[in-house]
Amino acid sequence: MDKIATQSPRQKRDPEETRKRILKAAKKEFAQLGLAGARVDTIADRAKANKRMIYHYFGNKEDLFQAVIEEAYLDIRAAERKLKLELLEPVEAIKALVRFSWDYYLKNPEFLALVNSENLHRARHLKKAQTIIEVHGRFIGMVEEILQRGVGQGVFRPDVDPVQLVITIAGISYYYQTNRYTGSIIFQRDLMSDEAREERLNFNIDTILRLLRP
Amino acid sequence: MDKIATQSPRQKRDPEETRKRILKAAKKEFAQLGLAGARVDTIADRAKANKRMIYHYFGNKEDLFQAVIEEAYLDIRAAERKLKLELLEPVEAIKALVRFSWDYYLKNPEFLALVNSENLHRARHLKKAQTIIEVHGRFIGMVEEILQRGVGQGVFRPDVDPVQLVITIAGISYYYQTNRYTGSIIFQRDLMSDEAREERLNFNIDTILRLLRP
Amino acid sequence: MDKIATQSPRQKRDPEETRKRILKAAKKEFAQLGLAGARVDTIADRAKANKRMIYHYFGNKEDLFQAVIEEAYLDIRAAERKLKLELLEPVEAIKALVRFSWDYYLKNPEFLALVNSENLHRARHLKKAQTIIEVHGRFIGMVEEILQRGVGQGVFRPDVDPVQLVITIAGISYYYQTNRYTGSIIFQRDLMSDEAREERLNFNIDTILRLLRP
Amino acid sequence: MDKIATQSPRQKRDPEETRKRILKAAKKEFAQLGLAGARVDTIADRAKANKRMIYHYFGNKEDLFQAVIEEAYLDIRAAERKLKLELLEPVEAIKALVRFSWDYYLKNPEFLALVNSENLHRARHLKKAQTIIEVHGRFIGMVEEILQRGVGQGVFRPDVDPVQLVITIAGISYYYQTNRYTGSIIFQRDLMSDEAREERLNFNIDTILRLLRP
DNA sequence: CATGAATGAGAATTCATTCAT
DNA sequence: TATGAATGAATTCTCATTCAT
The missing domain is CATH 1.10.357.10 (Tetracycline Repressor, domain 2)
Structure with a gap:
């Protein structure tokens, strides 16, 4: 499901925090759906982070x-x-x-x-x-x-x-x-x-x- | 890259056989990659069957x-x-x-x-x-x-x-x-x-x- | 620009023709914008082909x-x-x-x-x-x-x-x-x-x- | 993958110098990859300048x-x-x-x-x-x-x-x-x-x- | 039954640009 | 002036599924 104009407020600039949120969300998603079934979009949403940040901090889905x-x-x-x-x-x-x-x-x-x-x-x-x-x-x-x-x-x-x-x-x-x-x-x-x-x-x-x- | 025009010889018309081949190929593929990771194309290839046959015999990927x-x-x-x-x-x-x-x-x-x-x-x-x-x-x-x-x-x-x-x-x-x-x-x-x-x-x-x- | 519901009629099944149309459209697009500037979407549109066909016939942008x-x-x-x-x-x-x-x-x-x-x-x-x-x-x-x-x-x-x-x-x-x-x-x-x-x-x-x- | 936290030492505050370094790096990058292929990030890296400086001095990629x-x-x-x-x-x-x-x-x-x-x-x-x-x-x-x-x-x-x-x-x-x-x-x-x-x-x-x- | 070309809806990844610090 | 984290809009590529032959 797409989020429509939820316009979440720009995230605070706390790199370490962001990284942790992504990791936590990813753990959940990967555990639930496996590597192939997991969705990068969902991870980003769950982490309340921008998808781009996942690539910034972890490189790609597999590295994450x-x-x-x-x-x-x-x-x-x-x-x-x-x-x-x-x-x-x-x-x-x-x-x-x-x-x-x-x-x-x-x-x-x-x-x-x-x-x-x-x-x-x-x-x-x-x-x-x-x-x-x-x-x-x-x-x-x-x-x-x-x-x-x-x-x-x-x-x-x-x-x-x-x-x-x-x-x-x-x-x-x-x-x-x-x-x-x-x-x-x-x-x-x-x-x-x-x-x-x-x-x-x-x-x-x-x-x-x-x-x-x- | 997709393989193009391999023109594999038309399979014999043996419905039961085809079904079994698909099932066997699917078991391998699903075991190897999970439900999300498995590819319908690969299953068809492995079964030396046409992709359409999978849908014919089993409905869809999940039913398979x-x-x-x-x-x-x-x-x-x-x-x-x-x-x-x-x-x-x-x-x-x-x-x-x-x-x-x-x-x-x-x-x-x-x-x-x-x-x-x-x-x-x-x-x-x-x-x-x-x-x-x-x-x-x-x-x-x-x-x-x-x-x-x-x-x-x-x-x-x-x-x-x-x-x-x-x-x-x-x-x-x-x-x-x-x-x-x-x-x-x-x-x-x-x-x-x-x-x-x-x-x-x-x-x-x-x-x-x-x-x-x- | 997105095409909105132009619902172009499904293309005739003429593989050779499709391949040629893609190649021609790609030539135009690459000549106009270079490899990096060219857009696969635009090529598909210009070729009146499905984007998927480009990958089917040519593998990827670079191979095209x-x-x-x-x-x-x-x-x-x-x-x-x-x-x-x-x-x-x-x-x-x-x-x-x-x-x-x-x-x-x-x-x-x-x-x-x-x-x-x-x-x-x-x-x-x-x-x-x-x-x-x-x-x-x-x-x-x-x-x-x-x-x-x-x-x-x-x-x-x-x-x-x-x-x-x-x-x-x-x-x-x-x-x-x-x-x-x-x-x-x-x-x-x-x-x-x-x-x-x-x-x-x-x-x-x-x-x-x-x-x-x- | 992005490089993370390389923490390059803060550049000296020499506006004219920075501008020149950017221009030189841009020339190289554009020559190598064209306008579409060039990457603003790479130019910033090559110039050992902050990406923001490119926008500060030149407006945007095209103006650069x-x-x-x-x-x-x-x-x-x-x-x-x-x-x-x-x-x-x-x-x-x-x-x-x-x-x-x-x-x-x-x-x-x-x-x-x-x-x-x-x-x-x-x-x-x-x-x-x-x-x-x-x-x-x-x-x-x-x-x-x-x-x-x-x-x-x-x-x-x-x-x-x-x-x-x-x-x-x-x-x-x-x-x-x-x-x-x-x-x-x-x-x-x-x-x-x-x-x-x-x-x-x-x-x-x-x-x-x-x-x-x- | 059988074939494989065609399709549309994603999904991963990339990129220019902006903004808080 | 300088930094680099954050953003959103593309962009390339993938995949299950359908359909003409």
Whole structure:
């Protein structure tokens, strides 16, 4: 739909703010419609920015998508770091991590959609983002350290690959949530009701603890 | 640039064949690029069919997508029924099911992409497919029956929700494979090498058995 | 200016015709405004064709320009070949050639503009046109043959480089005509009046004959 | 993509200098790409000036083009006046003029491109430049005077129109050089090598002297 | 049934110009 | 005078869909 003579007042001159507004609007749009389905016009509208500014700050649609992807990956790791898992007892740390995955996806469903989109594009945007690789490496290191502490205390079995664990923790929440629409149809059950969500989270914690149990 | 006057030889007049070729080409294209990214022209080319035929057989692009989605869901359940899980011992049946999920996704990566796409579109195409709901209901029923047998034999703990189980079985394979591109970058590891795949499958079987263990 | 609801009747389905109409319209537009100044929309309008057809037949604006350039160069040589200069006496042949240059530019002012445009673009389109190089080589060969006959008959001096001659013949007409607008101002004289044109043509013939005189 | 935040150091406040830098950058850009192809942004960059300054000093893109054209025409005549042809013997004066044309175009190829551009625009910018008309009138007067002296000395034939002569002198150099890209392809010869240039200059001098010979 | 040319409504991108600071 | 962010109007190019043959 065209905006007709809405004559929005000229935007304040705050470059950093403008850039952020665009990025936020783009995240929403890309999450909702994918790279191909997203519309630059809509992003501009949502950002209350001039379309020209998108090209000014980000180059083109694809580069904007890349910026969105990068930010999304940095955000989730930043949020996770705030948990300070390394300060918790092993079992508590793992529980917190499972809960974090579940909650983060729940509060940031765009993240799931963006990751799916990025995989559709064979991760060609993520490939260029060196920082993310580093940040992620540190995350795996931390999980490994938790596992070792748990093994030392006799609460976890040895020889669990931290990468397999992390993938499993993510997978059991991710799949449930990213497929909430098809899942609700196929299983004929509202997967996202309060009870359903609570039940699933507990199921996931149980699954992971059983997996680690000696 | 468009190709001009390739004058491909007029296709044989085999309606059913043409329809199938289009459907197959469409599945590939939609899986590769999503609904918005897919091109009707490309589908026609890939199907070695005339574009007009797509509209003749399927109405429009979106309806074609719907046909692809329906077929994809019917196919996976048909493949699974061939396993005749109900004839196996409970533990063997579950193992076979985990293995099946893993292998099916591996051999049919379009399925993952299509399901992701369909969720991007909030399952609005799947909603219209009554058959799939029924087929799926029977599948859940069968898993439930396996669980009960296992509980009766004392090899499974009681009170495991078959839906949660099925979602978990799917999720731990699905996530790994659908995110193979971003995953390989983030974890700095080739997730799809022969060894990696073998290792993951075993990990998954183990995860599910631990989850069911009394 | 937009055309408003002119609702032109759907064009007849004559691909070759459509292609020609586009090419002709493009030649006019590019000659008038250059590659950068030309508008694809205007070309479509002028060709009474759908804009989409331009991309269908020619790929993009630049490729269309290239097609125009190629055709322009082929046309002038084709017109010149019709003169059958090789059948004339040397002096008459040269006179005919000088006259031809003058007249061709006069009747085809787009040619001058297109060549100027192509030089602005450092001949990057012409570079790809092998045919033109060959056609032109034959043209130079024919002029050389005329020169030799003239030398043999004692009417031309020896050792005149046919390329220099051809460039000179072209240059004295080309410059006059391509600069007719700035020239008319600078020299405060209507360079394109009937008398002015007649006078210049005679001057040019004289110049070339003096140049060849033994 | 736009460059962002290059934060070039604020330019010194030297109005006249800024104006000159813009004019010089504009000449280059217009010569390279024509009026339509030139970019105001690029001109600003090349001039290391703020885009706003272009509008401040020149009004708009088209007026800037006009300023460039005017300057170009004034420059060539100024350079030519320095030759003091009126002090040379007629034959030497003409030789010097032919050589000047050749050399000036060689050292100022933008001049050729600008003149071509201006003719594409039907000289609408030059029309407004009264000074140029006057300067040029004086130039023709001087050539006429040289011709008369030559006729008086019996070294030139009478009745040669100075305007035709001037156009011819310009044309044989101009055409060669302005078409150096297409020419080099069509004639399959590097028209701009040292030898080729030397040969052409001599050819041109010879052509003009033969044209004037009694 | 089959073909592929033609269409119109977008969609991405570009650009000269203006305006707040 | 100088800066560069912001704007809106084009402009090139794309795409699903229709229609004559």
